[in-house]
Amino acid sequence: MFLRTRLAPLFSLLMLAAGMLGAAHAAPPPVADFFGPSSFGGAQLSPNGQYVAAKVPGQSGRDRLVVVELATSKAQAVAEFSDADIGDFQWVNDGRLLFDSTDKDVGVGDINAAPGLFAVDRDGKNFRQLAQRRSNFITTPAVARLLPWHTYMLGQRGAQDSDAVYVRSLSFEPRGSVRSEQLLRLDTRTGRSTGVPMPGNVRRWVLDARGEPRMATTLEDGKSTIWLRENDKWRAITTFDAWISSTDDFSPLDFDADGRLYVMARHGSDKTAIHTFDLVAGKVDPVPRFSIQRYDFSGRLIRSGDRLVGVRYLGDTYATEWLDPDMKALQEKVDAQLPGLVNLISLPRRPESPFVLVTTYSDMQPRTYFVYNRDTGNLNLLGQSQPKLDATKMGRQQLVTYPARDGMPIPALLTLPHGAKATDKLPMVVLVHGGPWVRGAVWEWSADTQFLASRGYAVLEPDFRGSTGHGAKHLTAGFRQWGRAMQDDVTDGTRWAIEQGVADPKRICIAGASYGGYATLMGLIREPELYRCGVNWVGVTDIKLMYGGSWFHTSDLPAQYIRYGMPRLIGDLETEAEQLMAVSPVEQAARLRQPLLMAYGGADRRVPRAHGTRFRDAVSATNRNVEWIEYPEEGHGWRLPKNRIDFWTRVEKFLDRHIGPDAVVQEQANQ
Template identity: 55%
Template sequence: MLPLFSLCARLLPGLAIGAALAGPAFAAGAAAAADNAPVPIDAFFSNPQLEDATLSPSGRYLAAISAAPGRRDALVVLDLQDNKPRMVAGFKDADILDFEWVSDQRLLFNVSDKQTGPGGQVLSSGLYAVDRDGSAMRQLAHRRGPHEAQTPGTNINRRILSWNTFMLRQRGAQDSDRAYVVTPEFNELGEVRTVGLLQLDTRTGQTWPVKRPGPIDGWLLDNAGEPRLATHSEDGKTTIYYREKDGETWRTIAQFATYAGSKDAFTPVGFGADGTLFVLAQAGQDTASLHTYDLASGKLSPEPIVVTRGYDFTGGLVTRRGKVLGVSIETDARANVWFDKEMQAVQEAVDKQLPSTVNTISVPSQLEAQWMLVRSYSDTRPVTYRAYNAKTGAFVLVGKSRDGIDPARMGRQDPVRYKARDGREIPALLTLPAGGAKKNLPLVMLVHGGPYLRGNHWGWNPTSQFLASRGYAVLEPDFRGSRGYGQAHYRAGWKQWGLAMQDDIADGARWAIAQGYADPQRICIAGGSYGGYAALMGLVKDPDLYKCAVNYFGVTDINLLYDGHWSFKSDLQDDWRIHGMPLLVGDQVKDAAQLKATSPIEQAARITQPLLMASGAVDRRVPLYHGTKFRDAVKKHNQQVEWVVYPEEGHGWSQPATRFDFWTRVEKFLAKHIGDKAAQ
C-alpha cells in the first residue's frame, strides 16, 4: 500500500492552503519529526495550522482559517477551479475566530485575540463581512472593550452593532447578502438572560429583529435557512417553540423536564426540505435514535430513522437545499450514513482511495455543486482536508490541521470495554506508545471533565498522543454518568461523584494491570475540571493504586460549586445550580453528609502522594479559590505538592504558551514519579 501522502499526490498534486501561505515553517516540523528525539511539545499543543474548512454554496470555493508562525490567524479562500489560495482577511491585533458563507460571494466572520487569555482580552470580539476576493470589507459590530478598533475609513452613516453580536453558525439561505446573527443579553451577574435573533444585511449593516415568543436560549433554522424553532430552559423545564410560516406566530410544541427528562422529551436536530422535523429521542428505549416529529399531532415517528446500536445517536443531518442526503454519526468513530445512493457511491470511492483514514464528507448547499469536502483522520493522523470532485474523482489537497506529526511515531488507540465491580460495562479508549514494549508500562488514567457528557472520541488526540510519545499507556474511561451510551449508563452516575463513578476509574486501572498493559507500581491519575476532581478523589479512595495525580482547574469542594464566593461568582447558570445539581450531583441539605465525604478538601489530610495542580486566575467555572483553598489544606500534610497559576487563563488553556508550559511540567512530574526516572 502506498503511503497516504503519496497516493494523494498521484491522484492530483493540489496546493495546500497552509503550505501556500505559511512558507518554509512546514518543512521544519517534518525535519523535527524525522529526528529520533521526542516529538516536540509544540507539535501537539500549538494552535491548528488549518481549521474549519468549508465549501461555498456552489462548491467552487473553499474557505478556512489558516495559521502560520509570525502572523495572526487569517481567513483564506481557495478557488478550486484554478487551485489558487488567497488571504481575504487578516489583522495585526486579532485572529479570525470563526466564519460562515453568506452567499457564494460573501463571508461573515468573528475575530478574537488568541494570543491573550481571557483575563487579558480587551479586543475579544468583533463581527465583519468580506467578499471572497478580499474586497468590500465591512465591520458590522464593535469589538468588546474600552478601546474600540474600527476598520479604516469614516463611520458616518454607518451602522455598527454592539459587541455582543455573533454569528449563528448555521447554514442560512445563502442566496443574498443577508445572514442571521444572535445577540445574547446579560443580567447584572453576567448570565445570559435571553438570546435575540437579527437578520443582518452584511453590506449595509441594516438589521431586522426576529420576533421571539419570550426568553430564548437557542434558535434553529429550517432547510431553507429561515428561523423555525426556538428553545428555552427555565425553572427546570425546557420549552420548544415552532414558528409558523407567516413569520409572526409562535406556538409551543413541547415542554419537558430539562434534567430528569420524560418519555416525550426530544432534542431537535434539523429540518428536511418538506418541513419534516428530525429529532433525537429515547422513545421508550435505553439509547436515543433519530426520529421524525409530526408538528401537527405532536407525536414521534413510531419507528426510528437511524439507530446506532449500543450508542445514543450523535450527529446531524447532511443536506443540500431541497434534500436530506444522509446523516453524520458517531459510534466508536465518526462516519456518514447515506440515504442517497449517489452519495453512498461517492463514500465508497473516497474510502477506496483513502483506505488508511476515516473519511467524513460534507456537501455544499446547491444541488448542482460538483465539489465536496472530505475530512480525513485516524488515531495516528490529525485531520487533513481535501476537496473531492464527484464527477472526475479528483482530489485537491486543501491542507493539514497539523504538520510535524509522523503517524509512525504515534500510538495506536483502541476502543475497549471492561467490567466495573458491579458488572457495569465501561467504554474506554486505550492508547499505547508506538513501537517497543506494550506490556508493564507506566499508566496514566486520563479522566474527562463534564462529567455528564461523552469524553471519548476516537481519533488523533494531542493529550493522549503526547503522553504516549513519552512512553505512557493512557486509558480514558467513559465512566457511568457519561453521555452517549444510553440512559442506564447516564443515570447510573447520578449522585455518584466520588462513589461509583470513582470506582469505575479505579476498576479501569486494575483492568489494565490484569491485561498486562500497566505496571501496578507506576500509575498516575490526571484530569481537568471534573477530571481534576476525580484525580484528587483517586488519591483519597485508592492510595495504594495511584502513585501521583495531576489536577488542572479541578473542583476541590462540591459545596463551593453551590455557594460560590463573595469576590468571584462562578459562571454556572442558576437553573443548573437550582434544578440540575441537586438531581445529578447531590442536594446540599438532603445529601450534606455525602457531599462532605466526597469533597477532596474535606479529605485533604489523607492525600500524601505527589500532586501537581494548576489553575487559571480568571476561571469562572471553577474559580481560583477552589485551588488555593485546597493547596493550603493539603500542604499542611504533604510537601510533595507542585502548584502553578496562569494569570490570564480561564477554564482551560487558551494560549499555546500556557499549554507548552503546563504539559512540560506534566512531562517532568510524570517522569519523576512513574516514568523512567522513577524506575531508576
C-alpha cells in the same frame, strides 16, 4: 495505512508555515508540535462548491481568512488583522463571507474585546464591520450604526442565497452565563438588522430548510419549552424538565425541504435515535428513522440541494450513513484513495459543482483536508492541521469495555505507545475527562493522549457512568454519584488494566481537568496504594463552593443549573451536606500523601482559582510533594499556546520523576 506524501499540496499559499513530514527520529516530537497553534483549519465549501475558505497563519503568525478558487487553484488572503486572528467564519452566499475575530496570543483574563462581526467579499473587497468589539461609553455616529458587542454568529448556515444572515444577540445573567439569545436578521452589506420575536428566554434556535427560524427552545424555572413558528406566531409544542431527561423528551434536529421535522428522542428506548415528529398531532413517530446500536444519536442530517442524502453521526468515531446511492459510491472511491482513515465528505449546498471537501483523520493522524473532483477522480491535499507530526509514529487507540464492580459495562479508550503491546506492563496514565455529563471516549487523534503515548505511557480514558452518549441507563447511574460509583468506575478500570497486563501496578498516575481534576484528587485520596501520583488542572476541590461563593470567586455556572439541576445531578446541599462533604476533596486533603501537580487559571470563572488555593493550602500541611502552577491570564483550560507548552512540559517532567524513566532509575538505586 496512513497518509502518503505522494499527495502533493495543492496551494502553496495554504501550506505557508506547514512543512511536510520530516524523517523519523529516535527522540520523541517536541512538546510544541502537539500543543502549538494549528497550521490549517475550518475549511468550508462555498454554497456553489466552486471555492473553499479556510484559516491559515500568515507570515506574522496571525490567522488569515483565505479563499481558494478550485477550478484554477488560485488562493487569496481576503481578510486579516494586524492585532487579532480570524475566529469563526461562514459563507453568506457564493460571493460573501461573515467572520469574527479572536486573539490566540491573549488569555481569557486579558481579553478586552468581544469577537465582533465582519463581512467581506470572496475577493477581499467590500469589507464591513457589523458589530462592535467593545462596549463604548461614548457613542459616535459610526459606532451607533454597529450592532452591540454581545452579537455573535448563529452557527447555522441558513439559505445562503442573499446578503443576509441570522445572528444572535445575547443577554447574560449576573454570573456571566447566557440568559437568552435574541435572533437578528442582518444584512451584511448595509449593516441593517431586524429582530425575530421571541416566545421567552430562548436558548436555542432551529432554522428550516429555507433558512428561516422555525423552532425555538426556551428555558424558564428549570423547564424547557419547544416552540413552533407558524405565520409569524409561536405555538408551544411541549414542555419538559431541562436537566433530567425522560422517555417523552425530544430535541429538534432539522427540517427537510417538505417541512418534515426530524428530532432526537428516546421514545421508550434506552438510547436516542432520529424520529420524525408530527407537527399537527404533536407526537413523535414511534418508529426510528435512524439509530446507532451502542450509542445515543449525536450528529446531523446532510442535504444536497433540496434532497436529504445522508446522516453524519458519532459512533466509535464520526461516520456517515449515505441514503443516496451515488454518495455511497463516492464514499467508496474516496476511502479507496485514503485507506485506514476516517474520511468525512462535505457537500456544497448546491449540487452542481464537481468538487467536495474531504476531512480525514485517524487515531494517529490529526485532521487533514482534501478536495476531491467527482468528474476526474483527483484527490488534492489542501492543508494539514499539525503537519510536523509523523502519524506513523503515534500511539494506537482501541475502544475497550471492562466490568465495573456492580457488573455495569464501562466503555473506555486505551492508547498504547508506538510499537508497544497490550501486555507490556507499561507505566500508565489514567486520564479522566471533565464535564462530567459529556462523552469522553472517541476514536480520533488527541493531542493530550498522543503526547503522553509519545513519552512511553499507556493512557486509559474511562467513560464512567454519568458520561453521555451511552444511553439513559449509563447516564442516570451517575446521578448523585460524585466520589462514589463514578469514582469506583475509574478505580475498576485501573485495576482491569493491571489484570490485563497493560499497566505496571507500581507506575500508575491519575490525571484530569475540571471534573477530571476532582476525580484525580478523589482517586489519590481513596486509593493510595493504586496511584503513585496525580495531575489536577482546573479541578473542583470544594463541592460546597460550587453552589455559592462570594463576589471574588463566584462560578459562572448558570443560576438555573445551580437551583434546579445540581441538587438532582450532584446532591442537595441543604439536605445532604454531610454526604457531599464526605466526597469533597478539600475536606479529605490530609489523606492525600502522593506527589501532586496542580494547575489553575487566575481568570477561571467555571472553577474559580479558590478551588485550587484552598486545596493547595490544606494538602500542603501534610504533604510536601505538591507542585503549584498558576497562569494568571488563563480561564478554564489553557488558551495560549505558550501556556499549553509550558504545562505539558512540566507534566512530562513530573511523570518522569514518579512513574517514568527517572522513577525506574531511582527504584533500582534504592534496591
